[in-house]
Amino acid sequence: MIRLDAFIQTLQNVDKVEILPYHTMGKYKWQEMGLKYPLEGIEPPAEDRVKNAKELLHTDNYTKYLTR
Secondary structure, three states, rough: OOHHHHHHOOOOOOEEEEEEOOOOOOOOOHHHHOOOOOOOOOOOOOOOHHHHHHHHHOOOOOOEEEOO
16 A cells, blocks of 8 residues: 555546445345356455555545545
């Protein structure tokens, strides 16, 4: 995240950054289509990990949004 923050700071056209944690809400769609869910076994991050990601993006040059 620190490297991502450094990269974002080099961009002139970034107004906001949204942190969208992984979730399994679309898993049922794969099952309904009879397909194997490619992210099976991947767990969504704990709340503290998402919060930590937000804190690591610490620049004042853009607005940070934490979406949960």
